[in-house]
Amino acid sequence: MSDDLALVCGGSGVLGGALVEAFLARGDRVVVADRMADATETSGVTRESVDLTSAEAVEAMWERLDELPRWVVNAVGAFRPGSIGESEPDDVQFLHDVNLGTAWWSCRAAARRLEAGDGIVNIAARNAFTGGAGSAAYTVAKAGVVRLTQVLADDLAAKRVRVNAVLPSVIDTPANRASRSPEEVAKAVQPAELAAVVAFLCSDAASAVTGAIVPVYGWA
Numbered sequence: 022m023s024d025d026l027a028l029v030c031g032g033s034g035v036l037g038g039a040l041v042e043a044f045l046a047r048g049d050r051v052v053v054a055d056r057m058a059d060a061t062e063t064s065g066v067t068r069e070s071v072d073l074t075s076a077e078a079v080e081a082m083w084e085r086l087d088e089l090p091r092w093v094v095n096a097v098g099a100f101r102p103g104s105i106g107e108s109e110p111d112d113v114q115f116l117h118d119v120n121l122g123t124a125w126w127s128c129r130a131a132a133r134r135l136e137a138g139d140g141i142v143n144i145a146a147r148n149a150f151t152g153g154a155g156s157a158a159y160t161v162a163k164a165g166v167v168r169l170t171q172v173l174a175d176d177l178a179a180k181r182v183r184v185n186a187v188l189p190s191v192i193d194t195p196a197n198r199a200s201r202s203p204e205e206v207a208k209a210v211q212p213a214e215l216a217a218v219v220a221f222l223c224s225d226a227a228s229a230v231t232g233a234i235v236p237v238y239g240w241a
Contacts, residue, residue, distance in 0.1 A: 022048035027223065028090040030073055030127050031097035033057035035194040036144070039212035040094055041066060043220040052090060054082055055097065073097055073123040083130045092223035093131045093141045095166075097123040105157045113158045120162035121169070128173055128184075137181035140231075142222050143170050147190040147238055167234055174232035183231040185222045189215050190238040210239035 027044045031037045032053030044051050045065050054069040071082040099119040101112050124143050131141055146163040153160030170186040177184060191197055193209035201209075215237050221227055222235070 023224075025049045025091040026052065026088055027092040027094065028052045028054060028086075028131075030054045030093070030095045030123060031144075032068075034096070036189075036192060036212050036215060037096050039216040040096060040219060043213070043216040044092075044223075047220065049092075052086065073127060074118040076126045076129070079126040079130050083134065089134055090131075091135075091139045093127060093135070093139075094144070094219055094223065095124040095127045095141070096144045098144060098146075100156065100159050102155055102159075103157060104155055108158055116158040116162050117165075120159065121165040124166050124169060128169060132173060132177060132182070135177070135180070135182045138225075138228070140183035140185070140223055140227075141170075141173070142219050143184075143186040144219075145170070145186045145188050145234070147188050147236065149188060170234065171232055178231065183222075183227070185227075185230060185233045185235065187215065187218055187222070187235045187237050208240040210237055214239070 027049050029037055029040050029051055032041050033055050041051050041053060050065050052067045052069060054071050054073065056070065056072060069082050072078045097119060099116060101116055103112060128141060143166050145166040148156060148160040149163040149167045167186055170184055174184040189210055191201065191205055191209040192215060193206060193211050197209060198206050218235060218237050222230060
């Protein structure tokens with residue numbers, strides 16, 4: 022059992038909820054930060070309502086924290102389909118801001134404050150490495166999360182702050198169950214399974230792991 026503080030950005034979604042449960046199960050305390058979070062506190066969990074696409078709002082949120090987190094997980098994400106030829110400016114900007122921008126501003130704030138032994142985990146996507154037809158803007162944004170992770174790992178190596186990313190494929194969520202075939206859903210990764218990988222990376226057991234891009238594809 023540990024007693025660390027974890028900051029989960031995007032902690033109100035299905036995956037975010039699984040991440041919160043994984044940290045709580047081992048005795049950690051959690052700050053949940055996203056637009057959907059109300060500013061309340063429950064057992065072991067503090068919630069911060071913040072626009073994570075805004076650099077100023079992210080900085081202000083960090084300034085409000087009574088204690089600096091040891092672990093930071095960036096799990097904000099959104100999907101809209103579309104090829105490059107079909108792309109609309111508003112969709113491209115939205116997917117960039119939500120998938121890459123939130124991770125960028127969170128990582129910037131964390132990089133200024135985290136200390137040796139602390140760590141960051143970014144949630145990217147399998148599309149960052151393979152495929153992407155029909156999901157161009159989403160895929161490119163998630164590829165940016167991968168490179169952000171690798172560059173930041175190099176930036177923070179001297180401080181001994183770890184930075185890693187996980188790449189899920191299809192996650193078993195209500196939205197995916199509604200939009201995908203039963204065959205795809207049967208192969209999907211459970212949110213708790215993905216959260217367990219993140220929790221490992223956010224632990225002393227992974228003290229030598231940084232700059233890793235970890236696939237969590239399940240059987241897809």
